[in-house]
Amino acid sequence: MILYDYWRSSAAYRVRIALALKGLVVERRFVHLRDGAQKTPAYRRKNPQQLVPALELDDGSVLTQSLAIIDYVDAIHPDPRLAPSDALLAARARAVALAIACDIHPLANLRVADFMRDELKLDEDRIAGWRRHWIASGLEAIEATIEPAPFCFGSAPTIADICLAPQVFSAERFGVPLEPFPKIRSVSAICAAHPAFVAAHPFKQPDAEATAPAP
Ligand SMILES: N[C@@H](CCC(=O)N[C@@H](CS)C(=O)NCC(=O)O)C(=O)O
Known part of the structure; x- marks a missing residue:
């Protein structure tokens, strides 16, 4: 998996925390938001919303939206769960x-x-x-x-x-x-x-x- 990331993005920071809680290490590609790297054609093909984070899966499909990415990671790596059991x-x-x-x-x-x-x-x-x-x-x-x-x-x-x-x-x-x-x-x-x-x-x-x- 490849995480499209930017250090100061709070949405990407959410995904980084979730991955770390699961003990998952993924490849990282940094998208420099202040330089406008999120608006390049290459990144727009990954995420048409021109936002980070995005998570590229091994089959090439790309997930966007931090909460959707976290839900996906929680579903395929359920331990530890990221929601209270109650x-x-x-x-x-x-x-x-x-x-x-x-x-x-x-x-x-x-x-x-x-x-x-x-x-x-x-x-x-x-x-x-x-x-x-x-x-x-x-x-x-x-x-x-x-x-x-x-x-x-x-x-x-x-x-x-x-x-x-x-x-x-x-x-x-x-x-x-x-x-x-x-x-x-x-x-x-x-x-x-x-x-x-x-x-x-x-x-x-x-x-x-x-x-x-x-x-
Ligand atoms: N709802 C989205 C928000 C993503 C988002 O807004 N990311 C910001 C960084 S925290 C971004 O890429 N901003 C680029 C811009 O505003 O041009 C999510 O949760 O993933």
């Missing part, structure tokens, strides 16, 4: 993952910021304010939802933690204060000490750049 908790963990992946992350994405800057002529302060607003209001709702024990919904990481840790990384990067979110901070601290989350961290990736400007 159906109610599983639904709640999925809801946190979807709140992040569908309702928070897309609003702070690179292409959205590019459009605001290039087409709407908004300045960097207003773009940064937009990002902070949607990330903070999204995290406020998640703070009210999770029940750290010590992960979001129990003693093992699930899809909720897999999505939350990268979202916290982005929140810190964009200057969102985390003081109002003690439960999120406690989950984040537990994740930061877990080997799979450590291995998947953006700064640990081969394509990481020490001084890359935001976004």
Whole structure:
């Protein structure tokens, strides 16, 4: 399998965590988002959405969308499971993952910021304010939802933690204060000490750049 990846992509970071939790090592191809590598014809053939991550399987088929990729990996390598066994908790963990992946992350994405800057002529302060607003209001709702024990919904990481840790990384990067979110901070601290989350961290990736400007 080949993972099309970018160190600072929080969606790719989710997939890296899931693969690490499963103990799976895959080939990596780095798609430099700031250089626009996601828009090249070669990558568009892999993912017509021009987004990372994408996972190419050994038969050449390509999976896109981080949550779909994680579901696939969880189905073919079920140990450890990435959802709580309890159906109610599983639904709640999925809801946190979807709140992040569908309702928070897309609003702070690179292409959205590019459009605001290039087409709407908004300045960097207003773009940064937009990002902070949607990330903070999204995290406020998640703070009210999770029940750290010590992960979001129990003693093992699930899809909720897999999505939350990268979202916290982005929140810190964009200057969102985390003081109002003690439960999120406690989950984040537990994740930061877990080997799979450590291995998947953006700064640990081969394509990481020490001084890359935001976004
Ligand atoms: N819903 C998608 C989101 C993927 C996504 O937005 N990836 C970002 C990086 S985190 C990207 O490739 N952005 C490129 C761009 O905005 O041009 C998923 O979960 O995989």
